[in-house]
Each structure stands twice: as structure tokens, then as C-alpha cells.
Amino acid sequence: MAPARHCHIRTEQLPTGCDQPTGFTQGIPLRSTRRQFLLTASALVLAAALADLGLPGGAQAQSVAEAELMQPGPLGEVSMGDAKAPVTIIEYASMTCPHCAHFAINTFPALKEKYIDTGKVRFIFREFPFDPVAAGAFMLARCAGNDKFFAVVDLLFHTQREWAVEKPLQPLLKTVRQAGFTEESFKACLANQKMLDGVEWVRNRGAEKFKVDSTPTFFINGQIQKGALSFEDMEKVIQPLLKT
Numbered sequence: 001m002a003p004a005r006h007c008h009i010r011t012e013q014l015p016t017g018c019d020q021p022t023g024f025t026q027g028i029p030l031r032s033t034r035r036q037f038l039l040t041a042s043a044l045v046l047a048a049a050l051a052d053l054g055l056p057g058g059a060q061a062q063s064v065a066e067a068e069l070m071q072p073g074p075l076g077e078v079s080m081g082d083a084k085a086p087v088t089i090i091e092y093a094s095m096t097c098p099h100c101a102h103f104a105i106n107t108f109p110a111l112k113e114k115y116i117d118t119g120k121v122r123f124i125f126r127e128f129p130f131d132p133v134a135a136g137a138f139m140l141a142r143c144a145g146n147d148k149f150f151a152v153v154d155l156l157f158h159t160q161r162e163w164a165v166e167k168p169l170q171p172l173l174k175t176v177r178q179a180g181f182t183e184e185s186f187k188a189c190l191a192n193q194k195m196l197d198g199v200e201w202v203r204n205r206g207a208e209k210f211k212v213d214s215t216p217t218f219f220i221n222g223q224i225q226k227g228a229l230s231f232e233d234m235e236k237v238i239q240p241l242l243k244t
Helices: 034-041 098-106 108-116 132-143 146-158 169-179 183-190 193-210 231-243
Strands: 058-063 087-093 121-127 217-220 223-226
Touching: 087 098, 087 231, 098 108, 098 146, 108 121, 108 231, 121 146, 121 193, 132 146, 132 169, 132 183, 132 193, 146 169, 169 183, 217 231, 223 231
Parallel strands: 087 121
Antiparallel strands: 058 223, 087 217, 217 223
């Protein structure tokens, strides 16, 4: 299986491998507040094109304990598919990662149609924001409610190049208006420190407990797979698990 593209970061820093522009300040803590989000967002120049990083990816030998992996965060789990499906896929993603958007647009629809909608796979989506803008996007998806969560995530990935820009707030507001947000509800969501804390809890636990350091990272029945896998490569992992 060929190495899959992914955005790579060092645990303690903002992204260092996804088209980081010259002059971008490294080492900004991932811990955020709404004020930091508003101040930092206007200074971020985020990747708009896919980068061929040449980093190792594909199948990994590691696996993690299922009980530990399945523990939900303080905001609860958001999932698709039958809770009793024989295969569980957990994706850690960042909303500003172009490779996550590539997977969401090019691979996920076929995965959903063939495996999730047919009861063979349960899919869990978890937050792993690289930066305050990604954290804010996740907060908006959460604020939309569980019934609209995946629709908002899909909308944000499809429009990533429009709002993941130097000054993201107005484009982001324009985008989520399509999901029913008003300027008032938009600001209220981004001011929700409890929501931000919940998003960061998931991210920090993924990094510390499961050694997630790039996105997208998948755990397929506990086995780690890194990078934006093609549908064909994902099938190669899923099919043997359905036969056991």
C-alpha cells in the first residue's frame, strides 16, 4: 500500500508540514481561548493546496487497547453507522488540513455507501485541531448539534479553500450561515469556553495517549493507519476484519 498523504505536526506546536508560509511563527501553544482564536486567526495563512510531503504513511504495526480508544470525550461521541458493526473506524482530523478534506471529498462517500450505510462499519469522527481556526471550525460543527454535525463538517471541508485564509472569520461566518447560523449564534459558539475545552481534550488525549501526530489518522479496530487513504487501500484493511 503506497504511503498516504497527511499533515504532520510536532505535538507541542502548530503544523510544520502543510505548506507553512515563510515567517510563520512556530511554537504557539495549542491551548486556546476565544480571544487567542480571534487574535491568531487573522494572522494564519493556511494551506490551500495539497502538498506531497513524502512522509511515511500507510499501514502501521501499532494497535491500541480497544477500551482505552473507545472512551468518549466530555462532549460525547459523534458517529455514523450501527453501534454493533463488526468494524469501527475512528478518524482524527483537523478542519484546516487539506489531506483531511481530500479524504472527506474523495474517499468517504464510497466508504459510507458500501460499509457504513450497510451496517458493516461504525465511523467515529474526532477533533484534532492544528490551530485556533480549526478549533473554531470544530466548535461550530458541535454547536450545530449532533443531527447536523456531519453535514457541517462536510460543508466546511468542501469550502475549506474559501475560509481557511489569512482573515477567516467573515468567510467562516458566510459558510456556516448555510447551516443556519446567525452572526449572534456564530459569536456565541466561538465564545463557549466549555466547547473549546472539550475539543482540546479530545485532541490532547489523542496526542498523549494514542500518539496521534498527523492527520488524518485512522484507528480501524484499533490498528493505526496514517494518511488520506484511498477507498481501495481502506478496503484492504476492512475486508479481512469482516471475515474474522
